[in-house]
Amino acid sequence: MEWQLISKPPKESSYVLLAGHHHRVPKVIYGHCKVYGDGTAIFREDIYNGQGVAFTHWMPLPEHPEGG
Numbered sequence: 001m002e003w004q005l006i007s008k009p010p011k012e013s014s015y016v017l018l019a020g021h022h023h024r025v026p027k028v029i030y031g032h033c034k035v036y037g038d039g040t041a042i043f044r045e046d047i048y049n050g051q052g053v054a055f056t057h058w059m060p061l062p063e064h065p066e067g068g
Contacts, residue, residue, distance in 0.1 A: 003057040009033055009041035010060070020055035022048055033058065 003019060010016070010033055018031040031045035043055055 001059050001062060003059050006043060006055055006058060009035060009043070009058070011035065015061055016043070017059045017061060018043060018045055018055045019057040019059070020053055023052045027053070030061075031055075031058075 004010075013035045014033055016031055016033050017028055019026075019028045021027060029045050029047055031043055033041050033043050035041045043058060044050070045053070045055075
């Protein structure tokens, strides 16, 4: 899997990994991308609620080691 720019969101809504910075500290956290019918997308995470974060990349979630 490869990191994708936030400016190039997934084609469908999905849970994702988000990479960026929280107060200039590098972070990778679990989040969600909501994609609307017009193609616009909003990335959201529940840890910092968008405060002090600047996400630059996203990645699809990896598959669970036991499959599924």
